[in-house]
Amino acid sequence: MIEATGLRKSFRVGRGRGATTVDAVRGVDFAVRRGEIVGFLGPNGAGKSTTLRMLATLIRPSGGAATIAGVDLLRAPAQVRRRIGFVAQASGTYDDSTARRDLVLQARMHGLSKSVAQELAAGAIRAFQLDDFADRKIKTYSGGQRRRLDVALGVIHSPQVMFLDEPTAGLDPPSRVRMWQEVRRLREAGMTIFLTTHYLDEADSLCDRVSIIDAGRIVAEGTPSALKREISGDVVAVDFAAEVAGETGGDLPAATKLLAEAPYVHAAEPVDGTLRLYVDSAATAIPQIMRALYDRGIEPGAIEARRPSLDDVFLAKTGRSLAE
Ligand SMILES: Nc1ncnc2c1ncn2[C@@H]1O[C@H](COP(=O)(O)OP(=O)(O)OP(=O)(O)O)[C@@H](O)[C@H]1O
Ligand SMILES: [Mg+2]
Numbered sequence: 001m002i003e004a005t006g007l008r009k010s011f012r013v014g015r016g017r018g019a020t021t022v023d024a025v026r027g028v029d030f031a032v033r034r035g036e037i038v039g040f041l042g043p044n045g046a047g048k049s050t051t052l053r054m055l056a057t058l059i060r061p062s063g064g065a066a067t068i069a070g071v072d073l074l075r076a077p078a079q080v081r082r083r084i085g086f087v088a089q090a091s092g093t094y095d096d097s098t099a100r101r102d103l104v105l106q107a108r109m110h111g112l113s114k115s116v117a118q119e120l121a122a123g124a125i126r127a128f129q130l131d132d133f134a135d136r137k138i139k140t141y142s143g144g145q146r147r148r149l150d151v152a153l154g155v156i157h158s159p160q161v162m163f164l165d166e167p168t169a170g171l172d173p174p175s176r177v178r179m180w181q182e183v184r185r186l187r188e189a190g191m192t193i194f195l196t197t198h199y200l201d202e203a204d205s206l207c208d209r210v211s212i213i214d215a216g217r218i219v220a221e222g223t224p225s226a227l228k229r230e231i232s233g234d235v236v237a238v239d240f241a242a243e244v245a246g247e248t249g250g251d252l253p254a255a256t257k258l259l260a261e262a263p264y265v266h267a268a269e270p271v272d273g274t275l276r277l278y279v280d281s282a283a284t285a286i287p288q289i290m291r292a293l294y295d296r297g298i299e300p301g302a303i304e305a306r307r308p309s310l311d312d313v314f315l316a317k318t319g320r321s322l323a324e
Contacts, residue, residue, distance in 0.1 A: 001161050001192040002032040002055065006064035009050050024050040026216035027064060032194055032209075037187055039207035040196040041310065043322055047216040048196035049089050052165050055194070056086040069160050085159035087150050089166045089196075099134040099141075099149045100125060103156055110157035124152040127182060143170045151179065155186055162186060164195040168202060180206045200310045200322060212314055219317040224310060231308035231316060233266065234282035236289060239301040241273035251298050258296060264288055271321040275300075276312070 009025040025047040032038045040048045053059045055066060057077040066073040069083040097105075103124050107117035125134045128148040133141060141149065151167055167183065168176040176199075183206060187193055197203055203210045204224045212220040212227070220227055240252040252270050259277055260268040264285050266278040279285035282305030293300060314322045 001034050001036075002030070002038075002066070002068050002194055004031075004051075004055070004064065004066040005029050007051065007054060007061050007066055008063040009047075009054060009059065010062045023216055025054070028211075028213070028216075028218050030211050030218065030221065032192055034192055035187060035190070036208045037183060037193045037195070037206060038209045038211070039203045040194075040213050041198065041200070041203040041207075041210050041314075041322070042196075042213035043198060043320075045215075046213045048198075048213060049165050051213075052086075052163050052194070052196055056084060056163050057081050058086070083160045085154040085157065085162045087154035087162075087164045087167060089169065095139065096137055098136060099130050099138060099152070102138065102149070103152060106153050107156045112157070120156055124156055127185070128152040129178060144172060144175050147171055148175070148179070151182070155191070158189065158191070160190075160192065162191050162193045164193065166196055166198070168197070168199065176202070198322065200314075204310055210310070212310075212317060214314075214318045220313055227310060227313045228308045231278065231312045233278060233280045233308075234285070235306050235308055235312055236277040236279055236282050236285055237304045237306065238275040238277065238289065238293075239273065239303070240275060241301065251300070254296065255293060255298050255300065258292060258298075259289060262288070262292060267316075269315055269321075271315065272324045276315070278308075278312070282306075 006027045006029065007025060008027050011022045011024055013020055013022055028051060040051065042048050054061045055068060055073065057073065057080050068080045071079045071083065073080055100121055103121035104117045107120045108114065112120065125131055128151065130148060130152065133145060138146065147170055151164065155162055168179050171179060183193060207224065209223050210227060211218045238255065240255065252273065252275060255275055256268050256270050259265050264279055269276045277289065286303060286305060311321055311323045
């Protein structure tokens with residue numbers, strides 16, 4: 001349903017001699033099959049929104065090609081537009097209208113009759129839990145309420161392909177979970193969904209496949225479980241947060257240096273006061289790690305064994321942590 005090859009976008013900023021270019025998206029390839037939920041996971045400025053806006057025909061690519069539902073993005077943008085829905089990262093609704101009124105208008109704009117539009121609006125109000133405020137002015141909504149309305153507006157005409165730019169940004173945890181259920185329901189209804197997120201748990205539990213994007217390039221791609229399997233073995237997280245914040249300090253760098261050289265540790269990465277150690281087996285590594293630390297007089301806080309997360313994948317590919 002979506003196929004992109006070498007998609008690029010450079011922005012020119014400034015004028016005359018001071019002009020420079022920003023390479024926002026540096027050639028991305030990906031494919032999304034019918035009925036999949038695929039996510040772009042990446043930090044601020046990675047190029048997620050720029051990619052989405054190119055696919056939604058809002059900005060013209062600087063290079064590369066894409067087809068959406070079989071239609072060429074560059075040759076037939078108007079036809080692409082008819083097949084897609086798009087929810088921007090920033091909400092566009094701040095007016096004196098109400099959710100119900102905007103939903104009806106949006107459906108009518110897609111050529112539906114008044115009665116069908118009213119029915120669809122009522123359905124969307126239920127599905128996105130807008131009941132309590134649907135007839136109130138939109139400018140009185142909270143951020144999370146507005147976000148749910150944004151998504152409801154984007155999908156009202158049941159497009160074949162739905163683009164969601166950070167659908168759960170600003171939502172509280174229960175609202176995020178409900179939004180995930182709603183996105184899955186859209187997929188059950190036959191939509192193909194491409195979304196962006198910088199939430200690791202969202203990429204992990206909502207997306208069938210994930211492309212990890214950093215600085216305009218895709219650095220890893222696959223199902224969440226396949227990506228995590230790439231990081232073989234276990235992760236042992238040794239917490240030094242108390243030491244870093246408190247009086248002793250210095251233990252984290254010392255422990256990193258010590259354990260990076262240990263034969264049973266594949267990699268040692270300090271992240272936010274915690275030392276992540278990549279090992280074959282936590283059960284055999286933990287006693288060795290403890291002994292090595294205590295022999296040097298280093299007393300860490302908690303030691304925890306866990307399976308690799310998408311953040312471990314991100315760290316392995318970029319040298320930085322997304323959680324950080
Ligand atoms: N119109 C523009 N002109 C100049 N630079 C731009 C423009 N739009 C985006 N950029 C730059 O392109 C890069 C990618 O931006 P983009 O909005 O795609 O990132 P993102 O991954 O969506 O980040 P976020 O998680 O913060 O939403 C950034 O460096 C940004 O400053
Ligand atoms: Mg963005």
